[in-house]
Amino acid sequence: MTTDLIRYDLLAQEALRGVVRRVLEDVMRTGVPGEHHFYISFNTEYPGVKISPRLREKYPEEMTVILQHQFWDLVVSEHGFEVGLSFSNVPEKLYVPFDAITGFFDPSVKFGLKFEPLSQQAEDKPAKPAAPASRDVPRGAASEPEISPPSRRKTDKAPKDEKIAAGEDATDDKGAEIVSLDKFRKK
Incomplete structure (x- = not known):
């Protein structure tokens, strides 16, 4: 079996996280359209996730939030989103990096995305090849054909x-x- 050195699986995951970002950017600007609503699951242990200690204790590994009617202050950046939600009538502010997202589902149109845990993706990445020992290696790391007389x-x-x-x-x-x-x- 050939080793995928390009890692198409990671590129596809990154592109699909871009879909989630785009949807949330649109919601930030114009609100939730029609009957759409979103279930967003994320890894609470992922670096950069900001949730209260109370929520972290209750959801030590993964948490799912619903963005439908009762959320506020949605702010979407290139790397994540921040949102205000109420949990058991207690208002909370969350910050979730897009890389922490493990699932996105819009039940109104039966659309869903499932993401591989990012820590597993990092473990699956092949090691980068060692740098060449000599500066005499041709440009392109010898991937270009040798030049021969026409x-x-x-x-x-x-x-x-x-x-x-x-x-x-x-x-x-x-x-x-x-x-x-x-x-x-x-x-």
Whole structure:
């Protein structure tokens, strides 16, 4: 099995957290539209989560809040949101980083997102490769092909790259026409 060095799973999670941020930004500006309401679950142990000691004792690992009718002072930033809510008739102010969110659900339209716990994601990340010991490593960490002298086919007066650079049309090995960018721009 091939190792995913790009970590598409983490990129997708980050993008979906952006969806939550965008929804909350819209709610901050215009209020909750129609019958929409949101269940937001988050890891209470995540660094940066700010909740009262009373709530932390009651929800030591995970907590779910509902944003519908009775919340106030919603402030959304790039990294998290702050909101006022009432718990057993006691007003509380919470701050939740987006990375702490483990779930987002809007039951009015049956839309939900589940996020992997961020601590698990960090453990799953592959270790970064060690820096090269020598400065002689080519740019791109040897991912670029070595430069070799151009080979000329008997039928070509110049290699196709030279033709394209000169603004001429060329064909690739499969007979497809390659049009220079400059020629395309002139059309």
